[in-house]
Amino acid sequence: MQSVLITGANRGLGLGMVKYLLKQNKAEKIFATCRSPSEELQKLLQDNKNLHVIQLDVKNTDKFEEVALQISRVVGDNGLNLLINNAGVTTKYTKINLVKPEQLLENLAVNTIAPIILTKTLLPLLKKASEANSDKPVGIERAAVINMSSVLGSIAQNDQGGFYPYRCSKAALNAATKSMSIDLKKDQILVASMHPGWVKTDMGGNKAPLDVATSINGIFDTIYKLREEDSGKFLQYDGTELPW
Numbered sequence: 001m002q003s004v005l006i007t008g009a010n011r012g013l014g015l016g017m018v019k020y021l022l023k024q025n026k027a028e029k030i031f032a033t034c035r036s037p038s039e040e041l042q043k044l045l046q047d048n049k050n051l052h053v054i055q056l057d058v059k060n061t062d063k064f065e066e067v068a069l070q071i072s073r074v075v076g077d078n079g080l081n082l083l084i085n086n087a088g089v090t091t092k093y094t095k096i097n098l099v100k101p102e103q104l105l106e107n108l109a110v111n112t113i114a115p116i117i118l119t120k121t122l123l124p125l126l127k128k129a130s131e132a133n134s135d136k137p138v139g140i141e142r143a144a145v146i147n148m149s150s151v152l153g154s155i156a157q158n159d160q161g162g163f164y165p166y167r168c169s170k171a172a173l174n175a176a177t178k179s180m181s182i183d184l185k186k187d188q189i190l191v192a193s194m195h196p197g198w199v200k201t202d203m204g205g206n207k208a209p210l211d212v213a214t215s216i217n218g219i220f221d222t223i224y225k226l227r228e229e230d231s232g233k234f235l236q237y238d239g240t241e242l243p244w
């Protein structure tokens, strides 16, 4: 793969993806976007010439065109192979008697609106990569969008209730994944929703059963195998298909 962009890459799963790609030498150019780079990301930047760190608050959709331009200057006619919409938030008190409009709006802004608008903005670069790699099968070596969703966004698997802001924003992201997979089929761009498992990060907490490395290894093993018939699916890190 020539190029990949990951949002929310300063910590948690996003940082884990950057580390994986660098260690495995899987991408020629890695664009790591974040609100502010962590020490760990800064250290990786010093040691790796193929890593580009771009400042981006994903709620700031007005900045997306500028980001597209920055990437375009580096990738040129090769375009962008893979966009991973990873940045995400959740809120603490989310039972029906406690949920607040601002929590719903914040989760929708980061978890749903940002991935849709960033995908829209980067579409010309994804199309370029798809065209430039037309000899390759549909998949991440050609052009793909992976939306980091959550099993909590599955309506079919919701047997606990609550979590209104997070569940609604990820269910809406899943709806967007499905639409994107249909709309981008003609451009041979693959789109899938991914549940990383319950992972030990700031969001997942330390009771989570999976560590970041296990989740990330599974995610990349899974997404490397995705082909045209997998576009529009909702998959878990280990490749299991989840119900919407």
Ligand SMILES: NC(=O)c1ccc[n+]([C@@H]2O[C@H](COP(=O)([O-])OP(=O)(O)OC[C@H]3O[C@@H](n4cnc5c(N)ncnc54)[C@H](OP(=O)(O)O)[C@@H]3O)[C@@H](O)[C@H]2O)c1
Pocket: 007, 008, 009, 010, 011, 012, 013, 014, 034, 035, 036, 056, 057, 058, 059, 085, 086, 087, 088, 089, 110, 148, 149, 150, 151, 195, 196, 197, 198, 199, 200, 201, 202, 203, 204, 205, 208
């Ligand atoms: N961990 C789990 O068990 C789990 C399970 C299911 C799904 N997921 C999903 O996986 C993705 C990554 O989660 P994680 O566990 O790595 O969470 P995390 O440790 O809380 O990290 C969240 C990342 O998103 C970034 N972010 C939040 N708001 C942002 C904004 N407005 N602009 C730019 N970046 C922003 C954070 O950056 P800052 O440092 O600037 O806040 C951070 O890099 C999320 O989409 C999450 O919903 C996680």
